Amino acid sequence: xxxxxxxxxxxxxxxxxxxxxxxxxxxxxxxxxxxxxxxxxxxxxxxxxxxxxxxxxxxxxxxxxxxxxxxxxxxxxxxxxxxxxxxxxxxxxxxxxxxxxxxxxxxxxxxxxxxxxxxxxxxxx
Numbered sequence: 613x614x615x616x617x618x619x620x621x622x623x624x625x626x627x628x629x630x631x632x633x634x635x636x637x638x639x640x641x642x643x644x645x646x647x648x649x650x651x652x653x654x655x656x657x658x659x660x661x662x663x664x665x666x667x668x669x670x671x672x673x674x675x676x677x678x679x680x681x682x683x684x685x686x687x688x689x690x691x692x693x694x695x696x697x698x699x700x701x702x703x704x705x706x707x708x709x710x711x712x713x714x715x716x717x718x719x720x721x722x723x724x725x726x727x728x729x730x731x732x733x734x735x736x737x
Contacts, residue, residue, distance in 0.1 A: 614639040614726050616708050621731035624698055628735070632693040634708030634728060641684065645716040646691040647724060648682065650704035650733075660706070661693060662718035671718055676702075698735045705730040 620632040634646065647662035661682040662671045670682050681694040691708060709724035717723040 614641065614644060614710055614712075616710060616726055616728035618706065618708050618728040618731040621706060621733045623734045623736065625737050626698060626700060626735055628698050629694070629696045630698065630733060632695065632706055632708075632731065632733070634691045634693070636689045636691075636710070640686075641689050641691060641710065642686050644710035644712050644726075645718060646682075646684070647709050647711075647716075647718050648693045648706060649709060649721055649724075650702075650706045651730075652701075652704040655704075657707070657721050659719045659721075662716075663691060664716070664718070665712070695733070698733075700735050702733060703735050704733060706733050707731075 615637045617635050645665045648660040649657050650660050651657040659673050663682050679697045684691050707730045708728045710726040711724045
């Protein structure tokens with residue numbers, strides 16, 4: 613079983629950057645497909661980005677493509693989400709999630725078995 617802890621959130625002005633970290637303990641995160649999801653007030657939780665466990669293929673929602681980047685750092689047992697050119701509509705609680713199935717529907721929250729506690733990202737002037 614893996615435990616996930618997010619860090620790096622906070623308040624940033626529009627156009628700014630943040631890097632979220634998803635640090636794992638208990639098992640190597642390289643054995644997991646890892647996704648980032650977010651949930652804004654009054655909205656459904658939505659897919660942001662993911663990295664598959666074997667091919668290391670990355671995926672992004674259309675709303676963040678070209679601005680966000682997901683990467684795995686094996687030595688740190690951490691997955692990072694670099695967020696650039698942030699917009700007010702990126703404001704949400706961000707969650708990292710992991711799944712060790714041989715194939716994961718990365719776009720669905722229900723596919724992930726392990727979740728972090730979530731971290732607030734606020735983009736505002």
